[in-house]
Amino acid sequence: MSLHPIRALDYVIDEYRDYLRTEFRARDPKLRAALERELDAPGFLAQEPFFQAHRPFKSGKRWRDLPIDAQLARVMENRSKSETAYLHQSEAIEELLSPQAKPVVVTTGTGSGKTEAFLLPVIQNAFDDAMRFKRSGLTAILVYPMNALANDQKQRIEEYLAEAGFAGAVRVEQYDRGTPQAKREEMRANPPHILLTNYIVDFQIDSGKIFKLNWGNQLVEQRKFSF
Structure with a gap:
């Protein structure tokens, strides 16, 4: 059943008005009239x-024509209920999975699948790496501002x-900070293929070493990057 926005608004206003009239019933006629007038x-x-x-x-290429595994393409067809990706998804996926991939920034509306524009290349790259080397190995670090968002994205992946x-x-x-030491x-x-965190923002990675910085960018620890 569809929601009629005008009728829904009128209903809510009428109910709220009746509540205020009952809850704040004034004895003074002038005050009561003023309240009625304002309501x-x-x-x-x-x-x-x-x-x-x-x-x-705008529509882009078909999921099955993008450089992702056929099984992953079928997942996207089922989830999006469409055989085609949006144009920004197609262009981002093709660029990020190209041999000479460059950084990509996607700006588009809510509900347009921005997450899939980067997540599918991450998953595809991790799968290719797993099939090639037959072992674990870090292929992507996904940094989120809040644990709740990281939890949601981990579940989606x-x-x-x-x-x-x-x-x-x-x-x-x-x-994250709640991860047990063990x-x-x-x-x-x-190491996993895909690591989600908000803790890595405290670190700067350079030439195989990891430098732990405080919020003033002062060096507090230096060690070899172990991943």
Whole structure:
């Protein structure tokens, strides 16, 4: 059943107005009249509904024609309920998986699949690496500002891997301040293919070494990068 926005707004305003009349019933006639006048004034209890239309996002190539595994392409067809990706997804995926890939910035509207524009190349690259070397090895570090977002993205990646049949081949781990020391040591000894974190922002990686900096960019620790 579809929601009629105008009727829904009118219903909410009427209910709220009735509540205020009951809860704040004034004995003084002048005060009661003033309250009634304000409650009935346009825009006093709620603003008029705001509607914004947007044009459909441009279509790109078919998922199966992009440089991703056929099983991963089928996952995207099922999830997006479309055989084609959006244009910005197509261009980002092709660029990031090209032999001479360059940095990519994607700016587009909400609900247009920005996450998949970078996540599919990350998953594909991890899968290719796992098939080539037959062992674990870090292929991507995904840095998020909040643990909640990292948790959500980790779940999404694991769902994609499971649906594409990659779950046993590609390992995904999360590293943050809540990660037990034993788990940290395990990841150092046997790093995952994809690592999600918000903790790596404290570090600067350069020439095989890792430099731990404080928020004033002062060096507090230096050690060999173990991944």
